[in-house]
Amino acid sequence: MLLALQGLLSADEVAELQRIATDGQFVDGGVSSPGLAATGVKRNEQLALHTEAQRRVETIVLAALERNETFRTAAIPKLIRPPILSRYRVGMAYGTHIDNPVMRRPVPMRLDLSITIFLSDPQTYQGGELCVETPYGEKRIKLPAGDAVLYPTTMLHRVEEIASGERLAAVTWIQSMVMDQEKRSMLYDLALVVQWLQAGAPQSPYTHKLNNVRANLTRLWATD
Structure with missing residues (x-):
């Protein structure tokens, strides 16, 4: 990317x-x-x-x-x-x-x-x-x-x-913290979608759910 x-x-x-x-x-x-x-x-x-x-x-x-x-x-x-x-x-x-x-x-x-x-x-x-x-x-x-x-x-x-x-x-x-560039790219795309959702529907359960997925994938893929 x-x-x-x-x-x-x-x-x-x-x-x-x-x-x-x-x-x-x-x-x-x-x-x-x-x-x-x-x-x-x-x-x-x-x-x-x-x-x-x-x-x-x-x-x-x-x-x-x-x-x-x-x-x-x-x-x-x-x-x-x-x-x-x-x-x-x-x-x-x-x-x-x-x-x-x-x-x-x-x-x-x-x-x-x-x-x-x-x-x-x-x-x-x-x-x-x-x-x-x-x-x-x-x-x-x-x-x-x-x-x-x-x-x-x-x-x-x-x-x-x-x-x-x-x-x-x-x-x-x-x-x-995420070595794999494909994973970094996916996390970045997810972050853009979350930002878009937060701008229009910040309290939507779908916004919270997707943000939770992004955060947990970052936690899963990040290294010390």
Whole structure:
């Protein structure tokens, strides 16, 4: 399931992250994926880790994810990696790859979901589409600044080469309490139906019953 999160970040948050990028120190993006960088698959830059600027990025992005009900409902997050602020300039790209299944630092975690948060106005750069290979064909994604896309980490994807301008984005990964993506998708669909019923018939026994089923399935499928 690919899910767009419209307005994940406010305009003020986007502006602050853009200022951080303007003033911050960037390093070769290969520091986080040395194998892919060595083969030329990964050609981008990322904000230097362990800096005050990076800590501010983490604070802004993690707070936005925490308050977003759609994200919480779809991802059912258990752990979220510290976000990375990435930058692509002219000629940079990230070839077809799949993200690591697990990461060991700062805490060991399984990676179930990936999220890209767009921070540049799409009119200011050419190229840079996020291309995700789905069972229904390739999806090319280029969203307004502040919007994000959530997708299973199991999917092959790439970032097209930048022809002009600059592409800025924040990326991170999530371990869900429900590992199976089909089960997560069903729980999300059930949550949407429950929300619709609660808006029109909040005290209906059918509303209560379906919400009870959704809650119990979550309890059944969630892991510690």
